Amino acid sequence: MGGALLARWLDQADFKFTVVSPSGRQMPNEVRCVGGPEELAGVEFDLIILAVKPQVIPTVLPQYSGLLAADGCFISMAAGFAAASIESITGEKALVRIMPNMPVQIGKGVSALYANPHCSTRHQQTVAELMATTGQLIWVDNEDNIDRLTAIAGSGPGYVFEIARCWMQAGQSLGFSEPEAREMVLRTLAGSVELALSSEAPLSELRDGVVSKNGTTAAGLSALNRDSSLDALLQQTVEAAYARAVELR
Ligand SMILES: NC(=O)c1ccc[n+]([C@@H]2O[C@H](COP(=O)([O-])OP(=O)(O)OC[C@H]3O[C@@H](n4cnc5c(N)ncnc54)[C@H](OP(=O)(O)O)[C@@H]3O)[C@@H](O)[C@H]2O)c1
Structure with a gap:
């Protein structure tokens, strides 16, 4: 560092x-x-x-x-x-x-x-x-x-790389090569983050802007949010990292 x-x-x-x-x-x-x-x-x-x-x-x-x-x-x-x-x-x-x-x-x-x-x-x-x-x-x-x-931020790049890795793997399961899936996922992340940074809109509003009723994003998000486990998982992730930081003091 x-x-x-x-x-x-x-x-x-x-x-x-x-x-x-x-x-x-x-x-x-x-x-x-x-x-x-x-x-x-x-x-x-x-x-x-x-x-x-x-x-x-x-x-x-x-x-x-x-x-x-x-x-x-x-x-x-x-x-x-x-x-x-x-x-x-x-x-x-x-x-x-x-x-x-x-x-x-x-x-x-x-x-x-x-x-x-x-x-x-x-x-x-x-x-x-x-x-x-x-x-x-x-x-x-x-x-x-x-x-x-x-x-949140210090350990954050680790979370981002891990989430992107899982997303990439899912992309490969749809038939894309590793470099293709990597490019798609990382460019989508970068573009979406830049868009969000250039906007004052809440992230939920930006998300809803991508969703059409019964469309593909709606189907994907419904699978992603099926049982609110994503919220719970990210909550547990930052809590675990904070607890470890406290332990190391
Ligand atoms: N890695 C991260 O993402 C990150 C994030 C935030 C904070 N930090 C903090 O940054 C610090 C360094 O972490 P790191 O991951 O970069 O460790 P690192 O890669 O192991 O680097 C440690 C550095 O310390 C130097 N060093 C070792 N013994 C020394 C001595 N006796 N006298 C002077 N210099 C000595 C080494 O010198 P040589 O170059 O000669 O080997 C090396 O450059 C840690 O305190 C860590 O908590 C790291």
Whole structure:
């Protein structure tokens, strides 16, 4: 995820980056790449971005937290790692937790952002400037809402790909090849979503606009909604993801 965001930032944002990559990952020329903290002695950063797995933060962060400038700000993208846990390592420093989703790679992500009480307006503006290059931003005023948004948008691309996979398989059962079914399903999804985004109409109204009495869509929707199991399934899906986010705190 750190790499996906960095690619976007290098393309769109006016910041200078230093990346720590213990495995010596290949980086674009404009990025300074180091293998560890020993190569950063005496350097200070305005922003330190935590893009490691949550479970390694307690060992990795103490090696870098002293490199933040006095008026600098931490950014953490670690899922389920609370601001208080980060502050227990860094002390009372400005911190913005971000929860991006996968389409940030193409500038069409949805990210939740939470600023701790030590953040100034300037810190928030700087982080917003960086993150605005990756898609839509939703500032939340408590960390619980990060977990709620994770259950909907953070994990959302997974649900979309799975629903599209089932739809594609059904398309193949009507005789289309895999590439044909993929193209039909993904283009139908993309076009429908774009149409919905360009409209203020409720989704139920857009749905009804496709339905003619006793027509094909009516028949399909009647099968899809036979026993309201779709509503229940999606409800259970986001509830399960939220419950897991709470467990990981
Ligand atoms: N994947 C997602 O969709 C997603 C969504 C939202 C948030 N997140 C969050 O993003 C974070 C990263 O997840 P990921 O899936 O991108 O993990 P990942 O692919 O395993 O990447 C982890 C990164 O951490 C670096 N790293 C490991 N040990 C390090 C150390 N000792 N010092 C400095 N860097 C070190 C690795 O460096 P090398 O490049 O050298 O291997 C690697 O680039 C997690 O906290 C996760 O919760 C992920």
